[in-house]
Amino acid sequence: MVATSVAREDKKEVQHQISVLLFVGLAGGLFMLFFTKFFGSWALTAFTGPNNVHIVPAANTYVQIRGLAWPAVIVGWVAQSASLGMKDSWGPLKALAIASAINGVGDIVLCSFLGYGIAGAAWATMVSQVVAGYMMIDSLNKKGFNAFAISVPSLDDLRTIFTISAPVFITMMAKVAFYALIIYFATNMGTYTVAAHQVMIQTYWMWTVWGEPLSQTAQSFMPELLYGINRNLSKARMLLKSLIIIGAILGLILGIVGTAVPWLFPNIFTADQKVIDEMHKVLAPYFISLAVTPAALSLEGTLLAGHDLKFVSLMMSGCFTLGAIVLLLVSSGGFGLPGCWYALIGFQWARFFLCLQRLLSPTGMLYSEESNDYKPGMLKVA
Structure with missing residues (x-):
């Protein structure tokens, strides 16, 4: 929303x-804090299952402390996205760098020196998230906007927000739910299997974060080329080509480095050989x-920037549904942890090919010079 309005040069x-x-x-x-x-505790008990009920107290301690930061976290996310929509990545980068430093120092002091364990890790993360949220808001204020002027949305505002956020919410939840299903089956x-999976999935998420800037770049720069005063679909296609090439190179590098670490240096994570053996079983699908x-x-x-939200939500829902069926089959078929990770391959590559086909279509948003199908004003129709 912000990127499109900036492209129209409408500061008001x-x-x-915002x-x-x-x-x-x-x-x-506040709702998440209440929940x-x-x-x-109820959600954790339902998720871990009866065989792992002994880990619920420690997990709940962590969750309750982290939950105190929910308002700051979500407000910070909104402010961060607004900055990125204005093509400003330095403000969010500073906030996240300082927050990461606070989190790292806090973990060392509270966990290693003071012995607070999982509670110390939770407090360190919670404080860092509050600091990051404040810095994100301050970054918007420095751009000439009043981020403290919070307004109650009208019905029209809510309708517009829902029209955009509902498909995006479905998309995000489908991703989260699929990863959660893998953890559930593991x-x-x-x-030993769940320990190995936790190591692999946590490192996997750490590496996938490196690809998020490509998505944010598309969401920040594409609206200007698709809907701005100087609309230029040729430049939009060139930008997409550059993003795909960078993504392919980055993916290859991340894949090599990300796989090499648990393969060659598994003792960084654990000294238990049984856990290491389970980790090595999933290196290829990883x-x-x-x-x-x-x-x-x-x-x-790019699809989000082009407001092709209906397709994105339907595509992701379909990938989740088929992926969940595959996970159920490989789990019941005794394929173990590798089966879960091969299901993840299908989930990721299906997303890639479906999105690529949509964007390369001759009638798609990047090729239809006269088409109004993807203009923001048509969102309510979609």
């Missing part, structure tokens, strides 16, 4: 969107699924 509309979306973010954060406080495969992720993220970012 940008301020209104004020309204920050209110929605604050309300969402975590009163239903966190949790029921025994202690590499294949990681290698395509940056390119897939760049394609999805």
Whole structure:
């Protein structure tokens, strides 16, 4: 929303969107705080299953402390996205760098020196998230906008937000739910398997984050080329080509480095040979699924920038549904942890090919010079 308004050079509309979306973010954060406080333990118990009920108390301690930061987290995300929509990545980068430093120092002091364990890790992360949220808001204020002027949205505002956010919400939840399903099935495969999976999936997420800037770049720069005063689809296609090439190179590098670490240096994570053996079983699918992720993220970012939200949500829902069926089959078929990771390959590569086909279509947003199908004004029709 912000990137499109900036492309139209409508500063008043940008301020209104920031004020309204920050209110929605604050309300969402307070809701999550309430849910975590009163239903966190129940959700953890339901997720871990009866075989792992002994880990719930420690997990709940962590969740309850982290939950205190929910309002700051979501408000910070809104402010960060607004800055990125204005093509400013330095403000969010500074905030995240300082927050990461606070989190790292806090972990060392609270966990290693003071012995607070998982509670110390939670407090360090919570404080860093609050600091990051404040810095994100301050970054918007320095751009000439009033990020403290929070406005209650009107019905029209809510309708517009829902029209855009609902498909994006479905898309994000489909990703999260699929990863959660993998963890769920791995949790029921025994202690060594779940330990190995936690190592691999955490490092996997760490590497996939490197592809997110490609998605953010598309969401920040594409609206100007698609809807701006100087609309230029040829430049939009060139930008997409560059993003895919960078994504492919980055994916290959991340795949090699990301796979090499648990393969050659598994003792960084654990000294237990049984856990290491389980980790090594999924190295091949780990590499294949990681290698395509940056390119897939760049394609999805382009579709989001072009407001092709109906397709993105339907595509992701379909990938999740088929992926969940595959996970159920490989789990019941006794394929173990490798089966779950091969299901992840299908999920990631299906996203890539479906998005690529959509964007390369002659009638798609990047080729239809006269088409109005993807203009923001048509969102309500979609």
